[in-house]
Structures are given as C-alpha cells and as structure tokens.
Amino acid sequence: MINTLTPALFEKYPDAHALAQANPAELEPMIFKSGFFRQKAKSLIAMAQALVERHGGEVPRTLDELVQVRGVGRKTANVVLGNALDVHEGIVVDTHVTRLAQRLGLTTNSDPVKIEQDLMEIVPRDQWTSFANRLIWHGRRVCHAKKPDHDHCILAPLCPSATLVQLPSTRRPSKRPPKAAEGTKIGKAAKAVKKVVKKAKPRSGR
Numbered sequence: 320m321i322n323t324l325t326p327a328l329f330e331k332y333p334d335a336h337a338l339a340q341a342n343p344a345e346l347e348p349m350i351f352k353s354g355f356f357r358q359k360a361k362s363l364i365a366m367a368q369a370l371v372e373r374h375g376g377e378v379p380r381t382l383d384e385l386v387q388v389r390g391v392g393r394k395t396a397n398v399v400l401g402n403a404l405d406v407h408e409g410i411v412v413d414t415h416v417t418r419l420a421q422r423l424g425l426t427t428n429s430d431p432v433k434i435e436q437d438l439m440e441i442v443p444r445d446q447w448t449s450f451a452n453r454l455i456w457h458g459r460r461v462c463h464a465k466k467p468d469h470d471h472c473i474l475a476p477l478c479p480s481a482t483l484v485q486l487p488s489t490r491r492p493s494k495r496p497p498k499a500a501e502g503t504k505i506g507k508a509a510k511a512v513k514k515v516v517k518k519a520k521p522r523s524g525r
C-alpha cells in the first residue's frame with residue numbers, strides 16, 4: 320500500500336523543504352489509504368521540518384541523529400541507513416526478523432534490542448542489511464507466523480523448529496522461548512552461521 324502512495328507523494332513533495340511546508344489538508348488525502356492518516360500527516364510534516372531545521376534538509380547518516388527525528392525509531396533508522404544510505408549501524412528487527420531469529424535458534428530473546436545484539440554478534444557487518452532483508456522475505460514467503468511451510472523451506476536442515484507443526488506467533492511474545500529452544504537442536508543454526516562468519520572477511524560495510 321505504501322509503495323502505491325509514494326510516487327504521487329514524492330512528485331508533489333520532492334524533498335524535505337517541500338514537505339516541511341505541506342498543508343495537512345492536502346497531504347492527508349494522499350496518505351488516507353495507509354490508515355491513521357491525520358497522525359501520519361502531522362508526523363511527516365514534523366519530520367521534514369526537523370530535517371530542514373537540524374540537518375539542512377538532508378537525511379542524517381547516523382543512528383543517534385536519526386532516532387531524534389519524529390516518527391523514527393531504531394527499526395526505521397536501520398532500514399533507512401542500510402537500504403538508502405549504505406550505512407550499517409545495526410540490524411532491522413521487525414516482526415519477521417524476531418520470529419525467524421527465534422525459530423532458527425539465533426536468539427532466545429524477545430526484546431528487539433537484545434535480538435539485534437545477538438544477530439550483530441554472528442552476522443558480518445557488511446551483511447547486516449541484506450541478512451535482515453532475507454529474513455523478512457523468508458518470513459513473508461515461507462516461514463509464516465501461523466503456518467510455517469517447513470516442507471518447502473531450504474533452511475529446514477538447519478532449523479531447530481523444523482519439526483514443530485504449530486509455532487506460536489511472535490505478535491504477543493511469550494516470556495518463554497519456543498519449545499525447540501529447550502531441546503538439544505537449539506543453537507545448531509547459530510553455530511552454522513558463526514562457521515560461515517569465521518570464513519568471511521570482515522569489512523566495515525560503510
């Protein structure tokens with residue numbers, strides 16, 4: 320939905336300066352279909368004004384600066400930095416990354432910041448962005464929240480959750496790790512990732 324709205328939006332407001340001066344009454348209908356359009360219009364304008372006032376209309380290139388901008392949290396900051404600016408300060412942890420990292424045995428945490436730290440330890444920095452993107456696509460296409468398609472999953476040989484028929488959704492994370500985490504297979508995927516990482520030549524990734 321967002322991708323269908325942005326072409327017209329960017330045409331009317333091609334940069335932060337234009338968006339900072341937007342009239343909410345004109346902006347709201349353009350983002351109406353995305354839901355919460357009034358609040359989002361306010362946030363978009365405030366975000367653009369902050370970019371103009373504090374950063375000369377440019378998107379800052381550090382996580383610390385980005386999360387100070389209205390409407391931008393750590394997840395969004397990592398998306399923007401990694402995908403738009405090729406700056407890798409962290410790993411995007413959304414609902415898909417959370418679910419897959421837990422199922423694959425790469426973390427036993429449910430807090431996004433702790434999950435991010437666990438993943439940053441085992442994934443080479445220059446792959447932080449692509450790793451999250453791959454988990455997100457795998458979560459959308461194969462490892463669904465309610466009905467993971469174990470039978471068609473290429474990660475099944477490595478995955479400690481492959482034999483579970485029904486897995487809990489991570490929308491309301493349990494304080495306890497998934498059942499597989501208590502078994503002996505947990506951590507096999509993490510070890511496999513670490514093995515690959517050891518062979519990889521570390522780069523700054525910027």
Ligand code: SF4
Nearest residue numbers: 462467472475478481
């Ligand atoms: S084997 Fe199943 S639980 Fe593991 S990643 Fe694949 S679909 Fe998800």
